[in-house]
Amino acid sequence: MWRKLLRGSGLRLRGPLQHRPSEDGPGHARDARRPVAGARDAARRALGVAAAALALAGCSGGEARAPNPTRALDERRAIEVIRRAMVQEGAQPVPGRVVDLVSGRKVRIDVGVQNRSYGVVYVTEEDAQALGAAIPPPNGQDERLRIVRGGADGAIRLVLLYQNNYRYDDLVGESHERTTISAERQLTRDVQDFITYARTQKFQ
Secondary structure (H helix, E strand, C coil): CHHHHHHHHCCCCCCHHHCCCCCCCHHHHHHHHHHHHHHHHHHHHHHHHHHHHHHHHHHHHCCCCCCCCEEECCHHHHHHHHHHHHHHCCCCEEECCEEEECCCCEEECCEEECCCCEEEEEECHHHHHHHHHHCCCCCCCCCCCEEEEECCCCCEEEEEEEHHHCEEECCCCHHHHHHHHHHHHHHHHHHHHHHHHHHHCCCC
């Protein structure tokens, strides 16, 4: 009777050999986990590749950059800048001359001031080596300019402007032009500061 009811309901009765495992059975669960596990492994590999790429990018971007080579302003150009700075400050530059320092060593004034007993000495690296302890060591960027005395009675005041304090980029292009201008401006300021100081101190 119950078989008829099953046939009448449209359901098909399955025998023992026709039985299929339930979709919730353990066999199906293992099959379902395989694609999920594969997707997780692929995601992990992708994340690993991305992390490695970021690490390489960070290393390449963090390399220390070597400073550009620099060169000191040459003496010929420096004298031109010194003369121009004096004119801008209202002083009349005159050709230099050799004088004796109070220490007994001789030094050449690169640019003097008309009718005044003071001037500017642009101390090149060779000058500094030759004069040695006869002149003070170079001033730092934030230190006062070095002033020494010369002449028989020490009446001549000389400002020592050290070549190594006026350096510029040794490369070409816009960066080179900017640093050259910066070095010349620094030299101009130092010359004008000395002229102003000489006037306020009433140097003759």
